Amino acid sequence: MDALELLIKHDIKPSVQRLAVMEYMLTHFTHPTVDEIYSSLSPAIPTLSKTTIYNTLSLFEEQGVVLYLGIDKKNARFDGNTSHHAHFRCKKCGKIIDIFNQKQEDIVIEGHPELIIDEVQTYYTGYCKACTN
Amino acid sequence: MDALELLIKHDIKPSVQRLAVMEYMLTHFTHPTVDEIYSSLSPAIPTLSKTTIYNTLSLFEEQGVVLYLGIDKKNARFDGNTSHHAHFRCKKCGKIIDIFNQKQEDIVIEGHPELIIDEVQTYYTGYCKACTN
């Protein structure tokens, strides 16, 4: 599925900027920050504003086409992969690794039938292989 | 276990400020922010500085006597309950609820024996009972 299709499917009107951000998210599953996205796209779209990146990602998140990650104290991070998976953050190098072998979480939390769950995020913290040696 | 014992057990030299913060965390399992802690303790300790709260919580977290929660976009939140449990945040009222009925997570992630896991945090997001009616 390409960027344009994805936007339309999620009721997002495409624009040059939105397509560029979506395209970036679909080719960089590195959980980028706003700054990283801005720095990467800015040369090709010289008029691009960082506010647009904030607006765009905020819209994308509302429409469920990207995931907001709160795993990093410093910056918001975003994930173009919205399928169910967890994340691991290395305390030393800061790298964030996808963890795919998760059982699908329950939609209802046992013992809390009164809560309506929209989203589940699991964050592991520790040391990656490169930082252990 | 009282505040003094806990600090000593975690190799933290007690001081008036540290004891006050620890005491607060042991009597307020509300996942407070730095500001909330500061505002609550400030009247009794008029010379208290907000920097001290930051320093103290940072030390407490390193020593494993409180948990840092990244569930709230705006502020850091802290939990004096370091036993294994998950958290739920209501999108509407912002309340954070403890979820205790979790199976103990594995120390090793299946498929990633190379990662050293120090911590696992699970954050649920959705709507609480009061905000659903």
Place this chain on the structure above:
DNA sequence: AACTAAATTGTAATTATTACAAATCTGTTT
């Protein structure tokens, strides 16, 4: 009492994010 190291304080700096008004763009109607 003097000394040393640690802890606390207060102010200033940093920085991510948001608010907002002006400018630009898109699509539609006349």
Place this chain on the structure above:
DNA sequence: AAACAGATTTGTAATAATTACAATTTAGTT
């Protein structure tokens, strides 16, 4: 093709959480 309306983007300024840091205070030891 011009005019218009609404949405989008932009740039700047404001906000606010956190950190840096130097000065002061405190606690413990000689």
